[in-house]
Amino acid sequence: MEIKAQLLDLKPYQPGKPIEEVKREFGLEKITKLASNENPFGCSEKVKEAITANLDSLALYPDGYSTELRQKLATHLNVEGSQLIFGNGSDEVIQIICRALLAPGKNTVMPAPSFPQYKHNAVIEGAEVREIELIDGNHNLTGMLEAVDENTQIVWICSPNNPTGTYVNEESLFSFVSKVPKHVLIVIDEAYYEYVDASDFPETINLLKDYDNVMILRTFSKAYGLASLRIGYGIGPSALINKIEPAREPFNTTRLAQFAATAALDDQQFIKECVEKNNKGLQQFYTFCEEHQLSYYKSQGNFILIDFNQQGDTVFQYLLQRGFIVRSGNALGFPTCVRITVGTKEQNQEIISLLTEMLETKNVSI
Numbered sequence: 001m002e003i004k005a006q007l008l009d010l011k012p013y014q015p016g017k018p019i020e021e022v023k024r025e026f027g028l029e030k031i032t033k034l035a036s037n038e039n040p041f042g043c044s045e046k047v048k049e050a051i052t053a054n055l056d057s058l059a060l061y062p063d064g065y066s067t068e069l070r071q072k073l074a075t076h077l078n079v080e081g082s083q084l085i086f087g088n089g090s091d092e093v094i095q096i097i098c099r100a101l102l103a104p105g106k107n108t109v110m111p112a113p114s115f116p117q118y119k120h121n122a123v124i125e126g127a128e129v130r131e132i133e134l135i136d137g138n139h140n141l142t143g144m145l146e147a148v149d150e151n152t153q154i155v156w157i158c159s160p161n162n163p164t165g166t167y168v169n170e171e172s173l174f175s176f177v178s179k180v181p182k183h184v185l186i187v188i189d190e191a192y193y194e195y196v197d198a199s200d201f202p203e204t205i206n207l208l209k210d211y212d213n214v215m216i217l218r219t220f221s222k223a224y225g226l227a228s229l230r231i232g233y234g235i236g237p238s239a240l241i242n243k244i245e246p247a248r249e250p251f252n253t254t255r256l257a258q259f260a261a262t263a264a265l266d267d268q269q270f271i272k273e274c275v276e277k278n279n280k281g282l283q284q285f286y287t288f289c290e291e292h293q294l295s296y297y298k299s300q301g302n303f304i305l306i307d308f309n310q311q312g313d314t315v316f317q318y319l320l321q322r323g324f325i326v327r328s329g330n331a332l333g334f335p336t337c338v339r340i341t342v343g344t345k346e347q348n349q350e351i352i353s354l355l356t357e358m359l360e361t362k363n364v365s366i
Contacts, residue, residue: 006123013116019325026321033325034341034351036227037162037192037303041277041344043225043260044270050263051256062255069258073233076265077205082238085245086253090191090219090232095121097215097234100244101153101185102127109147110156111139113163113333115189118156127153137164137297137305141176154185159201160192163332163339165299170202177207177214185240188216191232192301194223194271195278201300205235212237220257222302223271224264229257278302281342288352292359305329307337308359318358324351 019031034040066086074081087093098121102108105127110118112131122129128151132143144155157176159168168176173188180186188204207214219232231253234241264270285304289296295307308315312329315338319326329337342348 006126010120010123013120022320022325028323031323031325032343032347032350034343034347035325035327037222037301037341038227039223039225039274039302040347041225041274044264044267046263046267047226047260050259054256054259057255060255062251062253062258064251066253066258069262072262072265077235079205079235080238083208083235083241085234085241085248087232088252089221089230090189090217091117092252093217093232093234094118096244096247097154097187098122098125099247105151106153107151108154108156109144109152111144111158111161114156114158115162134164137166139168141168141172145176145179148180148184152184154187155180156187156189158189160196160300162191162301163305163334164297165301165303165305166297167196167198167201167300169200173202177211180213182213184213186214188214190216191219192222193218195275195302196300197275197279198300208235208237212240215240220261220264223274226257226260226264229254229260231257231261278342281345281348284348284352285340285342288355303339303341305334305337305339309336312336312338319351319354322354324354
C-alpha cells in the first residue's frame with residue numbers, strides 16, 4: 001500500500017499526558033492536570049441534568065443536522081441557523097474547511113507558533129503552508145497579508161492565540177479583513193472567546209454582514225467545560241456553509257453532546273462565574289511572574305505562557321514528578337517556556353509554590 005507522501009513525516013497531535021499514565025509512572029495518588037486548557041470548574045449542573053435525562057437514547061443515532069442545538073445557538077448568537085456548521089470539536093470544523101478548500105497547487109497562510117491543526121490538515125491536503133512568525137507573541141498581519149497571492153485559499157487568525165493568549169484588536173482585524181482578496185477565506189478561530197475581557201476585542205460576527213469570505217470558529221470544549229463530549233462550531237455565510245457541508249461526516253456530533261451543548265447555553269451565569277475565577281487565577285500567575293522577573297504574555301484565554309529561561313522540558317519534568325501536568329513550550333514553538341492552564345485558586349497556589357521552590361532552590365532534583 002502506498003500512503004500519501006505528505007503523511008510520512010507528519011506526527012499525530014500530541015495532547016497533554018493522561019492523568020492515569022502519570023499516576024502509574026511516578027506512583028502518585030494525586031495528579032493535577034493543567035495542560036489542555038480544560039475548565040477546572042467542570043460544566044453547568046444543567047448539562048449534567050440534560051445528559052442524565054437522555055441516557056436512555058444511547059441506542060439512537062443523533063440528529064445529523066443538530067436541529068435543536070442549531071436553533072438555540074442561532075438565537076444566542078443572533079445569526080441564522082443556516083450560518084452554522086457543527087463539528088466533533090472545532091478541530092473537525094478546521095478539518096472540514098481544509099478538506100473543502102485546500103489541494104495541491106493551493107496555499108494557506110497562518111501565524112506561527114499557533115494552533116498546530118491548521119498546518120496539520122493543510123499538509124494532509126497537499127497544500128503549501130505559509131507560516132508567518134509572530135512578533136512579540138502577536139500576529140504579524142502585515143506579513144500575513146504580503147504572503148497572500150492568487151493561489152491562497154485560507155488565511156487563519158487565532159485570537160486569542162494558542163499558545164500565547166494574545167489577541168488581534170478590532171481596529172487591526174477589521175482593517176486586515178478589508179484588505180484580504182475576496183477569493184480568500186479568512187478563518188478566525190475564537191476557541192477562547194468566552195474568556196475574553198479586553199474592551200477592544202472585536203465582535204467578529206458583525207463582519208459577516210459585510211464579508212462573504214469570513215468564518216468564525218468557537219467551541220463548547222473550553223469555558224463551557226464539555227471537552228470530553230467534543231462539540232464545536234463554525235459561523236459563516238449561509239452560502240459558504242452550504243457548500244462545505246458535504247465535507248462533514250454524517251452524525252459527526254453525538255446525541256449527548258448536542259443535548260449537553262443546548263443545556264449549557266441556558267446557563268450563562270455559570271460562564272460568567274468561571275470567567276471571573278479565571279481572571280483572578282491569571283492575576284495569581286502575573287504576580288508570581290513579576291515577583292520572579294519572569295517574562296510572560298498577558299492572556300485572554302484560560303492559560304498562561306511563561307518563559308523560565310531554561311528548557312521547557314526541564315520545568316515540565318520537574319512539575320510532572322510532583323503531580324502537575326503542564327505543556328512544555330518545546331512542542332509549542334517556545335522552547336524555554338511552559339504553558340499552564342489556569343486552575344482553581346488552590347491549584348494555582350500549589351503549582352506556584354512548586355515553581356517558587358524550583359526557582360529559589362539551587363540543587364533541586366529534576
